[in-house]
Amino acid sequence: MDEKPVPSSPAVSDRMSVARRRDTAAEMLVRREAHRRGLRYRVDSPLPGMPRRRADMLFTRAMVAVFIDGCFWHACPIHQTWPKANSSWWANKLLKNVERDRDTDRRLDEMGWVVLRYWEHEDPVEVTDHIEVTVRGPTRGGSGA
Ligand SMILES: [Zn+2]
Numbered sequence: 001m002d003e004k005p006v007p008s009s010p011a012v013s014d015r016m017s018v019a020r021r022r023d024t025a026a027e028m029l030v031r032r033e034a035h036r037r038g039l040r041y042r043v044d045s046p047l048p049g050m051p052r053r054r055a056d057m058l059f060t061r062a063m064v065a066v067f068i069d070g071c072f073w074h075a076c077p078i079h080q081t082w083p084k085a086n087s088s089w090w091a092n093k094l095l096k097n098v099e100r101d102r103d104t105d106r107r108l109d110e111m112g113w114v115v116l117r118y119w120e121h122e123d124p125v126e127v128t129d130h131i132e133v134t135v136r137g138p139t140r141g142g143s144g145a
Pocket of ligand 1: 119
């Protein structure tokens, strides 16, 4: 049921590999920026209670799980495209991905984790700003109060 179809054309094949590459690039930019700011995290780490699912970045002490979702694979509302070839397989596949994302969010939330999800098209510096505030808390390093 979850078998991969052979890409039906060079275009589909290209899109599959480009989507994968972009996933990695977006993650790498955020990881590098977070690391530069002194944030420490686990990379591509299995999730608590869900050994087959992974977060892109896991802050175990702060209990924050970060996902940088690829626009294609996670059905970004702005950039989502639905391949014409093998369309029902793709629709099923992508909808399953989204369902699994929501299920993962819910289960982490029930365990007391904070779930942060970003799209690969988001600005890596802004994404890192948000991660940093969430992990460190708004008061850390602030003056006054
Ligand atoms: Zn997008």
